[in-house]
Amino acid sequence: MSDLEKEGASACDDQCLEALRELYSFLDGELTEERRGAIRGHLDECGGCVEAFDFEVELRQVVSRCCRETEVPQDLRLRIAEAIESLGESDSQASDAI
Numbered sequence: 001m002s003d004l005e006k007e008g009a010s011a012c013d014d015q016c017l018e019a020l021r022e023l024y025s026f027l028d029g030e031l032t033e034e035r036r037g038a039i040r041g042h043l044d045e046c047g048g049c050v051e052a053f054d055f056e057v058e059l060r061q062v063v064s065r066c067c068r069e070t071e072v073p074q075d076l077r078l079r080i081a082e083a084i085e086s087l088g089e090s091d092s093q094a095s096d097a098i
């Protein structure tokens, strides 16, 4: 018997974490063009990260439309963080997440 093994799921593990870690800076326009280019490149190849980014972008648009000075609720930040963590552990849940 063997436990669930990682089947070398995708070529992006560290890259995912790195990209998602910079998500907020990216959206805030705090990154250099070089870093943004790297992240965009990663998003082209990684559906999981695209979902996370799209979700965050939409969230921000809704929030800023309602009231500009309100930060994204911590509740949602936590959910995003959880989604990011589960990305690192397995990629089978990613499509069920939302």
Ligand SMILES: [Zn+2]
Binding pocket: 012, 015, 016, 017, 019, 042, 046, 047, 048, 049
């Ligand atoms: Zn990724």
